[in-house]
Amino acid sequence: MTETLFPSPAWPVLPVEGQTGSYPVHRIFCVGRNYAAHAAEMGAEVTRDQPMFFTKSALAFLPSGRHSAYPPGTSDYHFEVELCVMLGQPLFQADEATAAAAVYGYAVGLDMTRRDLQARAKDARQPWDMAKDVEESAVIAAVTPAAQFGGLDGKRIRLLQNGEVRQDSALSDMVWSVPELLSRLSGLYHLAPGDVLMTGTPAGVGPVAVGDRLVGEVDGLAPVSVTYTDPE
Template sequence: MKALFEISAPPLVPVEGEEAGYPVHRIFCVGRNYAAHAAEMGAEVDREEPFYFTKPASAIVLSGAEIPYPPGTSNLHHEMELVVAIGAPLFKASTDEATKAVYGYACGLDMTRRDLQQAARVKQRPWDLGKAFENSAVIGRITKAVTFPGVGDQRIWLKVGEEMRQDARLSELVWSVPELISHLSRYYHLRQGDLLYTGTPAGVGPVVAGDRITGGIDGLEPVELSIGPAE
């Protein structure tokens, strides 16, 4: 049948060495995947299994953009993350199969309306208002897995202006990338176009209009974001 109206095409993320972009299908995000960050949020890591929340593909913002300070919050936080791009169909996959299905890696920011997230947490409600909003999934250029040495002890960091806020190592991840993808594939038929934001280290904090955020991971193109006035 024909569509009643047009909707936006999936956002495209630039890929190093490619003219074509990576189309985003879904965004999965891992919660509390660094023990120090969980502690600073007053929580503990669930070492039995990871847990997730999602963002819509429409939340994607490319590195270098300026976004308006989002509505409904007075406590917008930055969260620097390693992003994994899936490049092959997966369902009930082993960790070896998960590793082979990675298309590439990128730097990302999980922008969070912290006050709304914490209010939902107190009421034992979903985090959607705090996490799944427009312009909340920032991503840099994807580096293909074949040109990246793999996730190891790379430094992950974030600055607001010239102030270092987050500074850690990917080796601090509680759940590794293959473990996360394998686990997630028990519940979803993963496919090309799916992104996985793998969690943030300690040091998250507020940003305000006029701030410039820069984050990086060794071997990947940095991600940058400017915060503009509220709409």
């Protein structure tokens, strides 16, 4: 193996509830418009034709509980709380049952978004990369193994901004279920252990300001949190 010209960052890792080993984060896949009420508040409609996938780099990851500088290039940085699904087995062109069995665990995440840049991209029919793949924009909490979590039925997802509830919905409100999403995504990629799927956000998204503390919650999972500081 040849020597690299400069140091390469290591894969980020997440703690796992009740275990000493860590979960390595490889690729981060995201889903847009997976809650009808959120799609409506953004002026869009949902369809059952094909989930809308996009990606964030693993280098956009930020562990829960940290401080994060308000990012450059935006004056409208929005929170989006999401259920994250962690794969533990390879998947390719999988049916829904196989996809469901490949889930290692779940976590709560924040898909932070430069909303003003996203709006400009939409208007110009351009990609969302600069709006979504932002440094420290994938804030993810500790992973809970799937068997310990016990399934999505009857569980809620919410976000608090400085202690005030901004987003609150049932996980059952997702347009596409977790097995459906993984099955469809496995038709586009050779998925592998370490891949993370952020499953979309409910209605109530909004901007953050310097000094704000965000806390995302899903019943049965460790909460995610982040506090925003002055821009660098």
